[in-house]
Amino acid sequence: MTVSVAIESPFQDEVKALVTALDAHLLPLAPEEFHFGLDLEEMATADMTVFVARTEAGEAVGLGALKDVGTDKGLRTGEVKRMFTLPAARGRRIGALVLDAICARARALGIERLVLETGVGEGLAAAVRLYENHGFTECGAVLDYPDSGYSRFFEKKLSA
Incomplete structure (x- = not known):
């Protein structure tokens, strides 16, 4: 399956379906107060870039977003948000393609650090492997997230 990744609007039925599927996947993994996903309106703000992975037939199979959070710890920082691949499409490096696009966009925007x-848990083990394989390292709580037993935090310094 050939997949391409492009910046798209979150206000599409296929993107809404991906977000709904992601939320359903995450729901049983932590109490509601430890869910930090964005809704479609939040994904459409000026500080967000939404990436959609599509098959050559045009089917949306993956999603990810970059939020430009400004300066944090002295570095221009971006946050990786809403990473998801449809279960039927997993194992085809779609998440890697989306994360590559996010990193490239972050560099183009002058972002120096991604967080x-x-x-936690087996339901997100593949996501953790993806981040680690892309040079993210585990760190303490980032931005304004609470430090809890329900979250893991990662960061990656970007070069120009």
Whole structure:
């Protein structure tokens, strides 16, 4: 399956379906107060870039977003948000393609550091492997997230 990744609007039925599927996947993994996903309106703000992975037939199979959070710890920082691949499409490096696009966009915007929050447990083990394989290292709580037993935090310094 050939997949391409492009910047798209979150206000599309296929993107809404991906976000709904992601939320359903995450729901049983942590109490509601430890879910930090964005809704479609939040994904459409000026500080966000939404990436959609599509098959050559045009089917949306993956999603990710970059939020420009400004300066944090003295570095221009971006946050990786809403990473998801449809279960039927997993194992085809779609998440890697989306994350590559996010990193490239971050560099183009002059972002020096990427951070992310993800959950814990087997349900997110593949996501953690993806981040680690892309040079993210585990760190303490980032931005304004609470430090809890339901989250893991990662960061990656970007070069120009």
